[in-house]
Amino acid sequence: MTQSTTAVASGKIATTALSIALVAFALLSVLFLLQENGLLLSPEAANYLHEATHDARHALGVPCH
Amino acid sequence: MSLSNGRHLVVTSTLGRTVGHGALAGAVAGGLGAAAQYWLVEPSIRAAIAIEEAGAAASEAGDHSHAAADQATGHSHAADVLVSRGEQVIFGMVTVLLVGILIGIAFALVHRFLGSRLPGRTAAGSAMALAGLGFVAFTLAPAIAVPANPPAAGDPATVDLRTLTYLGTIVCCAALTALVTGLARAKDLASESRAAAATAVGIVGTAVLIWALPDAADPVPTNVPTDLVWQFRVGSLTQIGLMWLVLGAAFAYLLPGRGPSRPSSAPADVRRPAMPGVPGQ
Numbered sequence: 173m174t175q176s177t178t179a180v181a182s183g184k185i186a187t188t189a190l191s192i193a194l195v196a197f198a199l200l201s202v203l204f205l206l207q208e209n210g211l212l213l214s215p216e217a218a219n220y221l222h223e224a225t226h227d228a229r230h231a232l233g234v235p236c237h
Numbered sequence: 238m239s240l241s242n243g244r245h246l247v248v249t250s251t252l253g254r255t256v257g258h259g260a261l262a263g264a265v266a267g268g269l270g271a272a273a274q275y276w277l278v279e280p281s282i283r284a285a286i287a288i289e290e291a292g293a294a295a296s297e298a299g300d301h302s303h304a305a306a307d308q309a310t311g312h313s314h315a316a317d318v319l320v321s322r323g324e325q326v327i328f329g330m331v332t333v334l335l336v337g338i339l340i341g342i343a344f345a346l347v348h349r350f351l352g353s354r355l356p357g358r359t360a361a362g363s364a365m366a367l368a369g370l371g372f373v374a375f376t377l378a379p380a381i382a383v384p385a386n387p388p389a390a391g392d393p394a395t396v397d398l399r400t401l402t403y404l405g406t407i408v409c410c411a412a413l414t415a416l417v418t419g420l421a422r423a424k425d426l427a428s429e430s431r432a433a434a435a436t437a438v439g440i441v442g443t444a445v446l447i448w449a450l451p452d453a454a455d456p457v458p459t460n461v462p463t464d465l466v467w468q469f470r471v472g473s474l475t476q477i478g479l480m481w482l483v484l485g486a487a488f489a490y491l492l493p494g495r496g497p498s499r500p501s502s503a504p505a506d507v508r509r510p511a512m513p514g515v516p517g518q
């Protein structure tokens with residue numbers, strides 16, 4: 173019984189950790205899409221992403237220019 | 238075969254379902270947001286770019302060093318051949334769809350884990366409440382601190398301060414929103430003191446934020462009509478507000494017991510206790 177409770181508890185902790193990681197990943201992806209400034213991509217790729225997402229960045233109220 | 242394994246599977250599959258529902262609700266919100274962007278915001282963006290291009294052409298004709306400086310920032314739309322205007326409109330809508338899906342996933346997971354700590358008596362009600370809180374912390378607060386600007390109305394020199402203020406406002410306001418909501422529902426306070434404490438913390442916290450956050454908004458340039466900026470800001474706020482509303486409503490619709498194809502499964506947060514008398518492994 174103790175063993176199965178521990179298994180459920182650790183499963184729960186793993187699920188929580190996975191969820192937190194997923195939330196962080198989703199929010200960082202949004203930040204990346206709307207803010208990428210050459211930190212992760214080559215300057216050309218960053219510039220392309222910047223220009224491609226430009227209308228959305230302005231419409232979604234993210235500072236630009 | 239083991240009970241713990243079975244339960245573990247139930248938990249992980251519901252997590253997958255939560256993520257799936259969040260992504261689906263986010264896609265609906267993002268799709269409608271993209272349509273709203275096309276109809277409500279693109280006209281102002283078009284007008285702003287026309288002003289920007291006219292300004293660039295004028296400065297090119299008058300002052301050569303100015304035009305060169307404009308080019309050096311790599312942000313001039315006039316000289317932009319990397320992505321055409323038509324592509325920018327389409328990619329912009331795709332970006333809104335992607336942002337909707339990603340925010341939808343985060344929204345669903347936060348809703349799942351905060352559960353009964355959110356306001357609202359039903360899961361659907363708490364989804365709508367969470368969408369409202371999300372709008373306040375992630376949209377309204379930064380829109381007040383650093384109002385959205387169409388392409389022509391920003392100063393590249395202040396973009397770092399504006400970005401930091403924007404992100405800082407979101408973080409601070411999300412924390413304040415969580416604190417106020419938590420206080421309003423604190424179990425170890427009497428209901429009157431809960432309301433009073435939540436209201437007081439909300440007012441004091443807002444005042445502190447207004448005082449502490451830098452005044453980062455750019456003045457609107459003289460060549461950009463204030464009508465255009467106003468129209469852009471209203472359009473942008475309407476678009477994002479619509480996205481939160483649709484996200485909350487679509488996610489609430491998909492919740493267990495509400496969706497169309499839902500067998501008689503218990504809600505995710507109701508776990509059946511282990512049956513008495515059944516020995517463990």
Ligand SMILES: [Zn+2]
Nearest residue numbers: 226236237388
């Ligand atoms: Zn811009």
